[in-house]
Structures are given as structure tokens and as C-alpha cells.
Amino acid sequence: MPAGADRAPSRHEDGETDAERLERVRRRFREFGSEYASLPLYGAVSRSVAEDPTTAELLVAAQPGQARPVLWFAALHDLVLRQPDLRAARWYASVVGRDSLPQGDPWPDVRATVLEHADELRHLIASRTTQTNEVNRSVYLAATLAAAGRVGRESSAAPASALGPVALVELGASAGLLLGLDRYLVTAMTTDGIRTSVGDAASPVRCEGLDRSAGHPALGPLPPVLGRAGVDREPVDLEDEDAVRWLLACLWPDVPGRVERFRAARQLMRSRRPPLVLQGDLVDDVAAGVDAARQQARGAGGVDHVIVYSSWALTYVERDRRAALAQKLAGVAETVPRLSWLTAEPPDCVPGLPDDPRTEGAPTVLGLRTWTAGAEAAPRLVGTAHPHGAWVDIW
Template sequence: MQEIGAVAEVFRTARGFGSSPLYSRLLEVVAGDGSLLELAARTRPGQQPTFALFGAVHHLLLTGTPDPLAEYYPSVVGADARPVDGDTGPAFTRFCAAHSSRIASLLGTRLVQTNHVQRSLVLPLGLALLRRTTPAPVCVVEVGCSAGLNLRADRYAYTVGGRLVGDRGSAVHIEVNVPDPGPLPDLDTLPDIADVVGIDLAPPDLTDEDDRAWLRALVWPENSHQAAQLQAAMAEAATDPPRVVAGDAIEIGPAVASTLPPGLPRLVVHTATRIHVSAEERPAFDAAVAVFGADGPLLHLALEDDHLVAPSGRPGVGLTATDATGSRTIAVADGHLAWLEPLPAMNDGA
């Protein structure tokens, strides 16, 4: 169980919920309600209680729990969903009180394992950066990969800055607004992938209906396009699931690294993963990532650095690149990668 004061602070200061008017309102509701904070504190240590509580409630509504609260969820009732109003908070509070034991059970057993497929652009971007320096095949590793959907990023189509790249015939099509794509590497000239592996504490099983339902519940109620992307990506990955190893990267990272072909460059990515690692364990997490460079050149891309401002003035998340030359922020992006603004450092190092 998490400390209630810390949980309250998380709800009070949460950022990045701008695409969900419903969740933006509910952040305020939970932050000011002791019983809701006590419930949210049941979230497993290291997990973000905002995403966990909202995901648990969403899961119950999506799987058929009848309640007037569902009227506010476009994911449940469609375009006729009620806009946020004065009754939204009381409806949420009543629902949580009525179903507190079921919500607590989800909080105690589930992890925040959002597979925002939009973020998969990070992988081909890293591959293209490596291609600038070496023609060698690349070993791809994702830490906190959930079901591994983004590990199949080389099989998706992308429209980046108005240009179509990737697998044009893919059922998964990702569009990222890039005002100035000039600094980007050539996303159509990627190296071969020699090996691909993901690490996750408890990887969801795409053959399990409840696991798929939990992944769906982690997509915000208004984000129907992300939900459709998720369904298409789950169908794609189910035909040829990537290798995913269950465990804590801090503990199993060296063992996983030893399975990769020696000498080949490694691309290690994680997006909105380090945020779920407790502060005291983050140095060990960073060290575990660095281990992958022990037997081959390493490019480490992380979409994690919050509270940055893009050249256009938009607040966003920093995309950092770390290699033998050091670390640098190469872009600022929306947390879900709806948009990305490259920085001059995109052309440094790799």
C-alpha cells in the first residue's frame, strides 16, 4: 500500500491528461477525497496511482458493470457520452464506494502496462539513427514492454511530418505530427533486426481475454483512435509474438543481455516506464540498461524526461538518446507521441 500523502500529491500535480477532459476532472475529485485516496493507495508500490485507479474503474465499466457513471465514458456509450459536469465527481465517488473491493483487487494485482502503440515510432527512429553509423544488424530491447506490441514497430506504417514510411500495407497506421521533419533520419532506410526481446514485470498474455481487456482499459475513454490502434496491433502481434521475458530488468537484465548475439549494436528503448520505478531504484534501473552495452555498441532511447518545452512552446516530454558520446535530448514530444519536435541534437552522436 502506498503512502496516502504521496498519493494525494500525485493526483494534485499530475500532468499530461489534456486529451481526457474526464480524467482531468477526476484528478481533482480524487485529490480532494480521503476515501478515494485510501482506495488509490492500494496501488502496488512503484505504480502510478492515477493510471491504476482510472484503469481499474474503466475496466469494470468496459466489462459490463452497470452504473450511471458509464454515461460519461465515450468508450462505453459512444458519441452520446455526457460531457463532464457537476455530477461527474459524485458519480465516480459513488461507483468507487459501491465497487471498492473489486477495484482494490485490481489495484493489488494489476500493473500499469499501457501499450500506447503511437509510441512505437521511437523504435524505428532509433534504428534509423543507428543506420547512420553502422550497416550492421541491430538487437532491439524494450524495457517495460507490456505485451510487446511496440516490438513489432518495424511492421507498422507511419505518417511522419506528412510523409508515409514503414510497411505501407500494415493494418497498424500511426500518424505523428512533426512540424519540421528535416532533422529526422531516413525512416525508410533501417538496418536489419538481428534479435528482438522485451522485458516486463508481468507480461500480459495476448491469448487471455482478461489481459486484453486490461490493456484496453488503460486507454483513456475519449481516445478511440488509440483503442483502434491497440486492437490492430494486438492482432498483428498475436500472429508472431515477440520474445518477452518476465521479470524485473534490474534483476534479469544481465541474463537477458547475455542472450543477444555478441558484438552487434543494441537499441534499448523505454517509454513512460522509468516513471513507474521507485526513486530509490532508479539508479539500479539505469545501470541495468547500461549493461546491454557491455558486449556491443549501445543506443539507449528514453521517452521519459517530463516538464520540457518544445521549440513551438508546447509542454511535452523529452526523448533522450544515450550512447558512447554521452546523453542528449534529441526531441520533445507529446507523452503519447501524437506530435514530435526534433531538436538540433538529433544529429549529434548516432
């Protein structure tokens, strides 16, 4: 009997043994591989990792609650972005370009690279968490802004947005790329092929989604943006190559347009006045974010309307803290003529929004709360959307 074979296996704080954790990790790769079977790289590799304990085991090193295949993939993506001469790199559209991708099975190259760099990958997996800034979410933000512009004008035939100049404040802004939505060209195409575009027609950043709305186009003219600021507990500086590369690494190279759009948005935002993203807590520091955006807007003539939004950020905040944010916003609303709070979060996340059976099973629910001179209008749901803006359905 080998030495120590009769010893009880060591357990993690949650009571799990290494072997149990590895089994859980392999199960997650199996599930990921079948859910995203259509992805030529991530789908195929995920299914192979599930059957290969040596490469799956790296994910056991993740911090509590982080052992998800996306973290394993982000670590490897970061590695090939840094070292484009590695064998695995030729399977990444983000490295070689979408037109130069080879055909066939990526697994032999991927496995070889993972085994050669196992220590480095394990270190990344143990020390990092995934973070995103998804530029195509501009589609549902633009649609929610258009819905905010229609409030009180439902019976009017005029299509124009009723929103005057605004200051934008994003809570959980990451690198602040969504704060530039008016600098992008945002297009929604109906199932009948009718396209509506808003934003900057000459922009190198193109965001696109399917418009599933019935009755009216999802998009309307964007308001002039005179000030913009974000709050994030871990803001990403667009000049920080390592941090930006990690954000890029967290994107899936298999999905056409995603990494290309991210890179174009980063370039554009660096070349214009980059958005200010304050380091802070989105509940505790929301007023500081509003002040910063208003201050910037003052230099351009000032605004009466502040638009605060959160996109896939509130869902990471504990439920009682979400209620605290709603209270803080009601307080801030007493200091500005008009305050709108746009939300794009999973169902049942945002306090104060009404229930609606149409949100059941929806990935992202679009909500709107508005205060005028401190008095709140009835909170409303405006529609649902794909989590990355691939489609939007405005009611």
C-alpha cells in the same frame, strides 16, 4: 464522546495517519484534474473525486508509492471494460466507441458505479500497480533508428538508412508491442504539413506524431527486422485476456487513438509471430534477450547488428543498476559485430550520455550508444520527444 475518540490515530509505516493520507490523495486528484483539465472524462472526474472523500478514500488502499490517481482510474476502467452495462461505462470511448459518447457531466454515473463497487475497486487498487505499453512510442523509436542509420553519413546526401538487417531487443518490453514497430505505419508530420511515413503502409496500426526537427525529416527507412525479443520482469502475454485488459485499463480513454491503437496492435501481433518477451530483470538478463533475438535472426540468415532499446523502463531501475546495465552491454558488444543501444528515457537517466542544455525540461530524451567490434563510438544524444510520441524533435 464516542468510544475510542480519545485514542491516537493509527499510523502507516511511513508515519502518516489515514486522514493525512486521504488529504494527500485528494490533493493529487486536484492537481491531476487541473493538469489534465482538457480531458472530458478524467479531468472532470478527478476534480470531483478531489471534493468527495468517500470515493477518494479508495486510493488510500494502494501499495506504498502507488497512490496516484492513474491507479484509481485504471481500476475503474478495468471494471467498466469487464461490465459494460454499468452506469459509468457509457462515458468510456473504449466501451461505447468514440462516436457514441454522451455530452454532459459524467460524475453522477461515475460516482454511483464507484460506490456500488467500492469493495471490488479497493481490492484492485490494493493489489495492482499501473503498467503500460504505449504503441505510439513507435514514432520516437523509428526516429531514433533513423538517427542511428545516419551515424557516419552526416555529410552524405543519400537519405537511406545505413542500417542493414537487425535483431531488436527491448528492455522493459511489457507486452512487446513496440517490438512490432516495423509492422505498423509510422508517420511524422512537420509543422509545414509535410508527412513522412515508414513501416508497413497496409498496416491497421497507425502511429503518428508531429515532427519538430529542423533540417531533415525525423524518420528514415526502417531496417529489416530478422529477430526480436524482449525482457520484462512482468511480461504480459498477449493471449492472457485479464492481463491485456489491465494494460488497456491503464490507458486513458479520453486521448483519441490510444485505446484503438493498442487493440489494433494486439490483434496484429497475435496474428503474426508474437514477440518473445522473456521474464527477467533487464540488467541481469540482457544477454539472454540478445541471445534470443540473435537466435531468431539466425533462422532468417543472421544479423551483424543488434539493436537494444529501452523506452520508459530504465527510469524505474535504480541508478547503480543502470550503470551495471551499461557495463553488461559493453560486455555483450564484444560478442557481436555491432551493437547499438537506443534509449528513450527522462533526462539524466541513461549513464554515459553527454549533457546538453536542450534536454532541460524535456519529457523524453533520445540517446544512442554504439559499439563496433567491442569498441564504442562517442555516445550521443539524438533529440527529444513527447513521452507518448505525440511529437519528436531530432537534432
